[in-house]
Amino acid sequence: MFIKSTFSDVKTIMKIIKQAQESLKELGIDQWQDDYPNSQVIENDINNDCSYVLKKDNEIISTIAISFDGEESYENISEGEWITDSNSKYAVIHRVAASNSVRGSGIANKLFKYAENLCKENNIPSVKIDTHEGNIPMQKFLNKNGYKYCGVIYLENGDKRVAFEKVL
Numbered sequence: 001m002f003i004k005s006t007f008s009d010v011k012t013i014m015k016i017i018k019q020a021q022e023s024l025k026e027l028g029i030d031q032w033q034d035d036y037p038n039s040q041v042i043e044n045d046i047n048n049d050c051s052y053v054l055k056k057d058n059e060i061i062s063t064i065a066i067s068f069d070g071e072e073s074y075e076n077i078s079e080g081e082w083i084t085d086s087n088s089k090y091a092v093i094h095r096v097a098a099s100n101s102v103r104g105s106g107i108a109n110k111l112f113k114y115a116e117n118l119c120k121e122n123n124i125p126s127v128k129i130d131t132h133e134g135n136i137p138m139q140k141f142l143n144k145n146g147y148k149y150c151g152v153i154y155l156e157n158g159d160k161r162v163a164f165e166k167v168l
Helices: 007-026 039-047 107-121 136-144
Strands: 002-004 051-056 059-067 091-098 126-131 148-154 160-167
Touching: 002 107, 007 039, 007 051, 007 059, 007 091, 039 051, 039 091, 051 107, 059 107, 091 107, 107 126, 126 136, 136 148, 136 160
Parallel strands: 091 126
Antiparallel strands: 002 051, 051 059, 059 091, 126 160, 148 160
């Protein structure tokens, strides 16, 4: 079951985020190694109505943030360009993580399909996402699922990210 997160979910979401942080660390990727995302970020996502969880047997097994409010750091893209016009509506996917108990079982595919269906229901024509340039597993996943590399964006703190977009 794919549903919006509530404040009572924060502890479990953070447990899943910590597992993802450890996995990234083991892969030598410094993404999410600086107290991000933390519980305040997740609570802000809930307040902004963009935090979702996937439950199986009434247990949270994964989390994702899906925003329809644009992304300031996406306004400037270098070494390429977005597929859609800069005035087009789009969704942004952030903070994707799955519990270790289901990792490798296709949960990310389900999460992204739910996100894409949510976009279609809301007449949002494309989805944008960024990831760490060293996060090769995520880049491979995005390419495999129809997301096209568009270029490089820089986060508010100056960190470099590779950007992808999928037109639905």
